[in-house]
Amino acid sequence: MTIAEAIDLVNRMTVNQISDTDKIAWLSDLDLHIYKTVLLPHNIHREPEFTGYGPDTDPSTTLLVQTPFDQIYRWYLEMQINNTNSETARYNASVEKYNAAMLDYMDYVTRHYFAKPTRVRWW
Numbered sequence: 001m002t003i004a005e006a007i008d009l010v011n012r013m014t015v016n017q018i019s020d021t022d023k024i025a026w027l028s029d030l031d032l033h034i035y036k037t038v039l040l041p042h043n044i045h046r047e048p049e050f051t052g053y054g055p056d057t058d059p060s061t062t063l064l065v066q067t068p069f070d071q072i073y074r075w076y077l078e079m080q081i082n083n084t085n086s087e088t089a090r091y092n093a094s095v096e097k098y099n100a101a102m103l104d105y106m107d108y109v110t111r112h113y114f115a116k117p118t119r120v121r122w123w
Contacts, residue, residue, distance in 0.1 A: 001070040003027060004059035010077040018081055021055050026080045027073065028052040031064045038106055039064070042113040069105040072098065 001009075007023050010016075035050045053061065065072050075098035082091035 001063050001066070001073060002060050003053065003057065003063065006063060006070075006073040006077065007059075009074050010081070013074065014078050014081055016081045016085070018084060023077055023080075024053050024055060024057060026077060027063065028054070028057075030073070030076050034064050034105075038109055042109055044109070044113055065105055069101065069108065072101045072105060075101055 003024060006027060007020055010023070029052075031050065032052050039045075050064070063070065063073060075094050079091060079094040079098050082088075082094055
């Protein structure tokens with residue numbers, strides 16, 4: 001899924017007035033979180049090192065999480081939109097769906113990749 005596809009999907013599924021610039025910033029935050037807490041600890045590198053997206057990032061840029069786990073982006077964007085609009089019930093529903101999607105992705109990564117060994121110092 002690309003940045004443009006994620007934004008188009010959430011715009012079709014959720015009526016909102018949030019700018020695409022804000023949505024790109026949210027996608028950047030999410031992918032930075034995934035990169036630092038899921039991919040790096042499992043020694044899944046990306047060259048060059050991932051530093052996020054900005055307003056000048058090409059909308060055809062591919063996001064880090066691919067099919068069949070890319071629904072993470074829809075639920076994350078919906079969660080942020082609902083939070084911004086103070087729609088508590090919708091926010092809670094999208095949080096549950098986002099958390100389930102993220103857990104599914106993290107379980108997949110954990111099952112298919114070994115975590116980087118860490119050095120333990122006993123002194």
